[in-house]
Amino acid sequence: MSIAAETAVGTALADAAARLSAAGISDARREARLLVAEALGWDAARVLGFSEAEMTAAAGRRLGELIARRSAREPISRILGYREFWSLHFELSPETLDPRPDSETLIESALAALGERERVYRVLDFGTGSGCLLLALLSELPNALGTGVDRSEGALETARRNAAALGLGGRTQFVRGNWGDGLSGEWHVILTNPPYIPSQALQTLMPEVARYEPKLALDGGADGLEAYRVLAPEIARLLAPTGIAAVEVGDGQGPAVAAIMAGAGLVLRGIRHDLSGVDRCIVLGQD
Numbered sequence: 001m002s003i004a005a006e007t008a009v010g011t012a013l014a015d016a017a018a019r020l021s022a023a024g025i026s027d028a029r030r031e032a033r034l035l036v037a038e039a040l041g042w043d044a045a046r047v048l049g050f051s052e053a054e055m056t057a058a059a060g061r062r063l064g065e066l067i068a069r070r071s072a073r074e075p076i077s078r079i080l081g082y083r084e085f086w087s088l089h090f091e092l093s094p095e096t097l098d099p100r101p102d103s104e105t106l107i108e109s110a111l112a113a114l115g116e117r118e119r120v121y122r123v124l125d126f127g128t129g130s131g132c133l134l135l136a137l138l139s140e141l142p143n144a145l146g147t148g149v150d151r152s153e154g155a156l157e158t159a160r161r162n163a164a165a166l167g168l169g170g171r172t173q174f175v176r177g178n179w180g181d182g183l184s185g186e187w188h189v190i191l192t193n194p195p196y197i198p199s200q201a202l203q204t205l206m207p208e209v210a211r212y213e214p215k216l217a218l219d220g221g222a223d224g225l226e227a228y229r230v231l232a233p234e235i236a237r238l239l240a241p242t243g244i245a246a247v248e249v250g251d252g253q254g255p256a257v258a259a260i261m262a263g264a265g266l267v268l269r270g271i272r273h274d275l276s277g278v279d280r281c282i283v284l285g286q287d
Helices: 009-022 028-040 044-049 057-071 076-080 101-114 132-140 153-165 199-204 226-238 254-263
Strands: 082-085 088-091 122-126 145-150 172-176 187-192 239-248 266-273 279-286
Touching: 009 028, 009 057, 028 044, 028 057, 028 076, 057 076, 076 082, 082 101, 082 132, 088 132, 088 153, 101 132, 101 187, 101 239, 101 266, 101 279, 122 132, 122 226, 132 145, 132 153, 132 172, 132 187, 145 153, 153 172, 187 226, 226 239, 226 254, 226 266, 239 266, 254 266, 254 279
Parallel strands: 122 145, 122 187, 145 172, 187 239
Antiparallel strands: 082 088, 239 279, 266 279
8 A cells, every 4th residue: 555645754654653563563663764765765864854745656655565565574674675784784685694783792702802903814704695794894804804605696796795885895705605615724703693593493483584584594403503513613624723703603502502612622712692681602712
């Protein structure tokens, strides 16, 4: 259903918020403002300042389409085509995981462990997706060079576009591969947010995740730990003697993942929790 022509922006905003709220969207007012802005081609801040302006017929139809998509629980980041992560703008695609604020814990952990930021670090990102982890860290390390690995060529293409848009294309490369296969050398920082949802739990996830996130980035096997078992020897092989690895884990998985990593000879250097207080990142080093 479209928003009627000659409807004031403020009225359209209130109507959009009501529809989203009725569909069970918790942050309906904020998301309605983003959708109104998208329909109008405006910056979101302008919506509140020009509430008396009139929606055109085309903008009204466009807004109706956007509301219908969000009411069907398509994530707003998918609708808009981007997500803000580490205060940076990242394009998304169907092949990439939607970055979550919780994953910023990996960037915080890596920066805290490194200390000095001016060195020429080599950074490796397993399962790079949109490139958000790698590119966020490189934005804080002006002389670092990074490589992102992913099995999906579509994800790699998205990551390359994000690197170029952020002015980091000259310091990054993105390669198709299965975790560490074919890689060699020593890396000062290894980042990874592997799939860690147990297969049987995928159907219980909220619709925004279950319906729209790539299964390849979610399914962690029967116990959710399959990827960690593959990654542990690869991280141990590729991590420099004084390097650190920042590994994202699911709620309650920290001890099990740390044990898997210890079995490969890696030492737990620390555990950091996310904004909700959940242990989200384990920091590892060489023995």
